[in-house]
Amino acid sequence: MEATEPSKSAWATPLHWLADFSDAVRRRLKPQRRLLGLALVVGVVAGLGAVAFYALSQGVMHYTLESIAGYTPEPTRGENQLFPESDTLFRPWLLLLIPAIGGLASGWLVFTMAPEAEGHGTDSVIAAYHNKQGDIRARVPIVKIFSSALTLGTGGSGGREGPIAQIGAGFGSLLGRTLRLRPADRRILVAAGMGAGISAIFRVPLTGALFAAEVLYSSPDFESEVVIPAGLASVTAYSTFGLFYGWKSMFSLPPSVVSTLTFNNPMRLLSYLALALLMVVLAMMYTRTFYGLSHMFHRLKIRPHYKPAVGAFVTGLLGVGVFIAFTHMVSAADAHRVLAVMAFGDGILQSAMELPAATEGSLVFAALLATVAVVKILTTGLTIGSGGSGGVFGPSLVIGGCAGGALGIALHHFWPALAPHPATFVLVGMAGFLAATAKTPICTLVIVAEMTGSYSLLLPTLWVCALSFLLSDDKSIYGSQVESRSLSPAHQGDYVREVLAGLSVGQFITPRGQIPVLRPGDPLSVVIQRLSSTPFYSLPVADANERLLGVVSLEEVHQASQSPDLGTWIVAADLMRGDITPLRADDRLDRALELFVENDLPALPVVDKFIDGRIVGIVKRSDVATTYLRHVHEVGDNSKKLGGNSKAG
DSSP: OTTHHHHHHHHHHHHHHHHHHHHHHHHHHTTTHHHHHHHHHHHHHHHHHHHHHHHHHHHHHIIIIIIIIOOOOOOOTTOOOOSOOOOOOOOTTHHHHHHHHHHHHHHHHHHHHOGGGSEEHHHHHHHHHHHSTTOOOTHHHHHHHHHHHHHHHTTOOOBSHHHHHHHHHHHHHHHHHHTTOOHHHHHHHHHHHHHHHHHHHHTOHHHHHHHHHHTTBSSSOOOHHHHHHHHHHHHHHHHHHHHHHOSOOSSOOOHHHHTTOOOOOTTHHHHHHHHHHHHHHHHHHHHHHHHHHHHHHHHSSSOTTTHHHHHHHHHHHHHHHHHHHHTTTSOHHHHHHGGGGSSOOTHHHHHHHHSOSSOTTHHHHHHHHHHHHHHHHHHHHHHHHTTOEEBSHHHHHHHHHHHHHHHHHHHHHHOGGGOSOTHHHHHHHHHHHHHHHHOOTTHHHHHHHHHHTOOTTHHHHHHHHHHHHHHSOSOOSOTTOBSOGGGOGGGTTGGGHHHHTTOBGGGGOEEGGGSOOBOTTOBHHHHHHHHHTSSOSEEEEEOTTOBEEEEEEHHHHHHHHTOTTTTTTOBHHHHOBOOOOOEETTOBHHHHHHHHHHHTOSEEEEEOSSSTTBEEEEEEHHHHHHHHHHHHHHHHHHHHHHHHHHHHO
16 A cells, blocks of 8 residues: 555646646637637648649740740749740740730639739738728639739739739638638638748748738738737648649759858948848839839720730830840840749749859849849739739849849949858848838748748848838838728727726626517417517527527528418428527627627527526627727727827827
C-alpha cells in the first residue's frame, strides 16, 4: 500500500496539467473552431482556383501571343511552363490586334454576366468587406477568372492576383451565406480568401495573411481578427498550389547576387533613402494615372462592352512603340524584354536581378528598365481602367522593381560603394513601391524575403517601406480602402457598445402570456389565424412543456397558403425553422442585433436562462433596432459637438 501511494501522487500532477491544458485549448478554440475550419476550406478552394487560373492564363497566352504573334513573355525562374515553346516567327504588328480581341471578349463576358467583375478584383473584395457585409455574388469569381485569362493572356497589362483574390473571397462569402454565419464571420472568411489567393499565386503565405489584414485600411490599422483565419487559409492555399506546381520561390537569385545581400554599411541607407523618394514619386504617378484613365474611360460615350478593347489596343500600341524604339539601342533579346509593359511582365525582374554588377552598356539597360516602369504605369491604367479584368498588385511589383533596378545600376556606375549590386535595388524597390501605392508597409516588408527565399535584405526593406509609406500621399491604388476601423461601415456601431452595455433584451420582452404559442400539430388554418391576430410576424412553436422547438414566420406561411390542395395536410411542424438561436433576457442589445441578422427573423423568442429551452416571451427586432439607432445617433451628435468645441477652442 505504501508503494502504490507515491506512484499515484507522481501521476496526479502531470494528469492535472494535462486536464488544465485540454480545458485551456477547448476554451480558446470553442468560439472560433467553426470559423477556423472553414478558413482551411477557403484556402484549399483559393489554391485550386490559383491552379486553374495559372493553367488557363498560360493556355490563352500560348495559343494567342506565342502561337500566332510569335511573342513568348519572359518567365521567372520559379514559373512552370505548361506548354512547349513556340517556334512561330515574331510578328510585332499582331500585338496590336490580339490584345484588342482579348479585350473585346473579356468586355462582353464581364458586362453581360457580372459588371462588378470589371477592373481589379482585390478592390472589389475590399468594397464587399466594408460596404456589403462580405456579400459577393457567386458568379463573380467565375466570370473574373475567365475574363482575366482573356485580358492578360492576350497581352493586357495586369496581375494574376485579382481573379484569385475574388475566387477565395467569393467562396468565403458563399460559405458564409450557405451556413448562415454572422456578418462579422462572413467578412473574415472573405478577407481570408483574398489573402489566400495572394499566397498561392505568388507563393508568399506570410505576406498573404498579413495583406488580408492590412490592405483593408489606408492607415496602419489592422483587422486583428483576420490574421489567424487568413494565416490558416494562406498556408492551405500555398500548399494546394505547391502540390501541382512545386515549391520554388517565384524568383531565383544567382550566387553572385546572394553574396552581396548582407547589409554591413550604414552609409548605404542614403542610397536606399533615394530609392524610397523615387518610389514615392512613382506611386503618385501610378495612382493618379490609373484613376485618371479610369475616369476618362467611364466618360467615354461608347458601350462599356467595347471599352476594354480600346484600352487593350492602345496598350499594344505602346508596347510595339517602345519595342521599335529599343531595337536600335540594345540586343534583340533585350529589346524583347521591353515588352514587359504588356501581360504580366514579371520576367524582366528576373533578368534585372541576374544582370552582372559591372556590365558594358548597363546604363542603356537602366534606361530600358526605367522605360518599362513608366510605360507599365500607362498600360496598366489603360488595361484595367478601361474595364479590363486583372490585378494591380502584380504590375506594382514590376514598376517598383524596374525603377529600383534602374536607380541601382546608375548608383553602381557612379558610386559603387553605395550600391554593390543593382539586384538589391530591384528587390527593395518592389516592396517600397507596394508600400506607397497599396498602403501596406508591413506585409510588403516580408514579400521580398518570401519571393526570393532570402531574408538578408530585411533591414533596408524595412527602411524603404517605412519611408515610402510615411512620405507618400493619401491616394491609394485601392480606392475602396477606408482610413481606419472607426470609419468603416463594417464596424459601424462598435464604438457605442459601452453606451449600450447597460441595456439588455429583458427590457423589450413581451411576456409569454401575451403571445400565442403554436404547437407542432397545429394545422395551417390555426397558424394563419394566430399570426393574423398578433402584431408579431413570427411565432414560436413549443412542446407540451413550453420548450422551444422552432419558429414559424409569415413568409413560410404565405408560401404554404399558395398551395390550397396541400393546406389541409400542412401543420406547424412542417413550416417551422428549427435552427434558431433564441435570445436570453440578459443578452445585450448588440448581441440581440447580431442574432436577428443571423436568424433573419422579425421577432425572436426569449428562453429561460435556467430551464433550457423554456419560452418566457418574445422580442421584436424593430423595438431593439430603434433603441440601438437612437443611442448611435446620440453618441454621434455628442461627438460632433465635442469636435466643434475643440475646433472652436
